[in-house]
Amino acid sequence: EYGLVSPTQSTGDRVLFDDDSLAVARVCAAFMRHGIEPRHLRMYRAFAEREASLFEQVLLPYRRQRNPEAQARTTETLGELAGLGRRLRTALLRQTVRRTFNN
Numbered sequence: 001e002y003g004l005v006s007p008t009q010s011t012g013d014r015v016l017f018d019d020d021s022l023a024v025a026r027v028c029a030a031f032m033r034h035g036i037e038p039r040h041l042r043m044y045r046a047f048a049e050r051e052a053s054l055f056e057q058v059l060l061p062y063r064r065q066r067n068p069e070a071q072a073r074t075t076e077t078l079g080e081l082a083g084l085g086r087r088l089r090t091a092l093l094r095q096t097v098r099r100t101f102n103n
Contacts, residue, residue: 002038003045004028055081 005021017025028038055078062074 002042004038004041051085 005017005024007015008018008021009016028041031041032038058081059074059077062070062077065071
Protein backbone atom coordinates (compact mmCIF):
# COMPACT_ATOMS: atom_id res chain seq x y z
CA GLU A 1 0.00 0.00 0.00
CA TYR A 2 2.88 2.39 0.77
CA GLY A 3 5.29 1.11 -1.88
CA LEU A 4 7.83 -0.29 0.54
CA VAL A 5 7.60 -3.87 -0.72
CA SER A 6 6.60 -5.23 -4.10
CA PRO A 7 6.03 -8.79 -5.25
CA THR A 8 8.72 -10.43 -7.30
CA GLN A 9 6.25 -12.84 -8.83
CA SER A 10 2.51 -13.32 -8.91
CA THR A 11 0.52 -16.10 -10.50
CA GLY A 12 -3.21 -16.26 -9.98
CA ASP A 13 -3.92 -15.94 -6.26
CA ARG A 14 -0.30 -16.54 -5.28
CA VAL A 15 2.05 -13.61 -4.65
CA LEU A 16 5.75 -14.13 -3.89
CA PHE A 17 8.19 -11.72 -2.29
CA ASP A 18 12.00 -11.86 -2.17
CA ASP A 19 14.30 -11.78 0.85
CA ASP A 20 14.72 -8.01 0.63
CA SER A 21 10.95 -7.52 0.86
CA LEU A 22 10.92 -9.74 3.94
CA ALA A 23 13.73 -7.67 5.47
CA VAL A 24 11.82 -4.45 4.73
CA ALA A 25 8.65 -5.87 6.32
CA ARG A 26 10.56 -6.88 9.43
CA VAL A 27 12.16 -3.44 9.76
CA CYS A 28 8.75 -1.80 9.30
CA ALA A 29 7.35 -4.03 12.06
CA ALA A 30 10.19 -2.95 14.34
CA PHE A 31 9.45 0.71 13.59
CA MET A 32 5.78 0.10 14.38
CA ARG A 33 6.76 -1.04 17.88
CA HIS A 34 7.92 2.56 18.34
CA GLY A 35 4.72 4.04 16.92
CA ILE A 36 6.16 4.75 13.48
CA GLU A 37 3.78 3.55 10.78
CA PRO A 38 4.66 2.41 7.23
CA ARG A 39 3.25 5.62 5.76
CA HIS A 40 5.95 7.49 7.67
CA LEU A 41 8.63 5.29 6.11
CA ARG A 42 7.92 6.14 2.46
CA MET A 43 10.72 8.72 2.67
CA TYR A 44 13.19 5.83 2.96
CA ARG A 45 11.97 4.46 -0.39
CA ALA A 46 12.50 7.90 -1.96
CA PHE A 47 15.98 8.16 -0.41
CA ALA A 48 16.90 4.68 -1.67
CA GLU A 49 15.73 5.49 -5.20
CA ARG A 50 17.76 8.70 -5.28
CA GLU A 51 20.83 6.93 -3.92
CA ALA A 52 20.42 4.15 -6.50
CA SER A 53 20.28 6.75 -9.28
CA LEU A 54 23.53 8.28 -8.05
CA PHE A 55 25.22 4.88 -7.85
CA GLU A 56 24.00 3.95 -11.34
CA GLN A 57 25.92 6.92 -12.73
CA VAL A 58 29.11 5.60 -11.16
CA LEU A 59 28.48 1.99 -12.19
CA LEU A 60 27.33 2.62 -15.76
CA PRO A 61 30.82 2.35 -17.32
CA TYR A 62 31.27 -1.09 -15.75
CA ARG A 63 27.80 -2.22 -16.82
CA ARG A 64 28.54 -1.36 -20.44
CA GLN A 65 31.41 -3.82 -20.45
CA ARG A 66 30.32 -7.40 -20.99
CA ASN A 67 33.17 -9.25 -19.30
CA PRO A 68 33.22 -11.05 -15.95
CA GLU A 69 35.86 -8.72 -14.50
CA ALA A 70 33.69 -5.67 -15.12
CA GLN A 71 30.67 -7.41 -13.62
CA ALA A 72 32.70 -8.34 -10.53
CA ARG A 73 33.91 -4.73 -10.31
CA THR A 74 30.26 -3.56 -10.49
CA THR A 75 29.32 -5.77 -7.55
CA GLU A 76 32.39 -4.74 -5.55
CA THR A 77 31.89 -1.04 -6.20
CA LEU A 78 28.19 -1.21 -5.39
CA GLY A 79 29.00 -2.83 -2.05
CA GLU A 80 31.56 -0.15 -1.30
CA LEU A 81 29.19 2.67 -2.25
CA ALA A 82 26.38 1.19 -0.17
CA GLY A 83 28.70 0.93 2.83
CA LEU A 84 29.86 4.51 2.41
CA GLY A 85 26.26 5.70 2.13
CA ARG A 86 25.30 3.81 5.28
CA ARG A 87 28.23 5.31 7.20
CA LEU A 88 27.42 8.83 5.99
CA ARG A 89 23.71 8.54 6.87
CA THR A 90 24.58 7.23 10.34
CA ALA A 91 27.07 10.03 11.02
CA LEU A 92 24.69 12.72 9.73
CA LEU A 93 21.83 11.31 11.79
CA ARG A 94 23.94 11.26 14.96
CA GLN A 95 25.06 14.82 14.26
CA THR A 96 21.50 16.04 13.73
CA VAL A 97 20.08 14.24 16.76
CA ARG A 98 22.89 15.53 18.95
CA ARG A 99 22.15 19.12 17.86
CA THR A 100 18.43 18.61 18.46
CA PHE A 101 18.84 17.26 21.99
CA ASN A 102 21.57 19.71 22.98
CA ASN A 103 19.39 22.74 22.30
